[in-house]
Amino acid sequence: MSQNVADASEDFKWLIERMQELENRTQYKILPEIDKGYEQNMQLREAIAFYADSKNYEVNVVDQWGPEIKVMMDGGAKAAELLEGLK
Template sequence: MTNKENLRIITNKYGSIKSDSFRIKTKDFDFLMIQAYKTRLFQEENQRYKQALEFYADKDNYEVDVINQWEPVRPVVKDNGEKARQALEDDNNVLKPSLTKEILPEGE
């Protein structure tokens, strides 16, 4: 079963409950917690990519100060793609703690 199908099943099971308190199966709760964790990782990844793209999209980083510099260098040329490589490299270095230790309660 795909994540999308599982989420649809859980939504159908619990989506119409209008009570402040109800019971949810541990399996369903665990699935939702894992999805929340993955969402947070994707948001952090998206933020790193956005920051790198903003640097390369900034027109000022392509301008050259020919008056105040002996050898004019564009910031983008000086960067030589380092910001992009760093954003991509961070994906491999993100600490992904064990879901059972970080997200799920002890003993679950």
């Protein structure tokens, strides 16, 4: 059994070294794309959160002469802007 543990330990060491080697080799090629994808993901999440927030569908008649609904005032501009940026 101890031989199996030792073999597994060596295998894990090799895997870790191989992963580090591959990360170093691809880091400069992939990181900008990952950063771009992460930024786009965060922007999309922000827009989805805006449209998903039920408070943005509430009618505000206290501060306005007419009813004001944030989502209606936006008219989909947040989504359209983000979608245009993804092209």
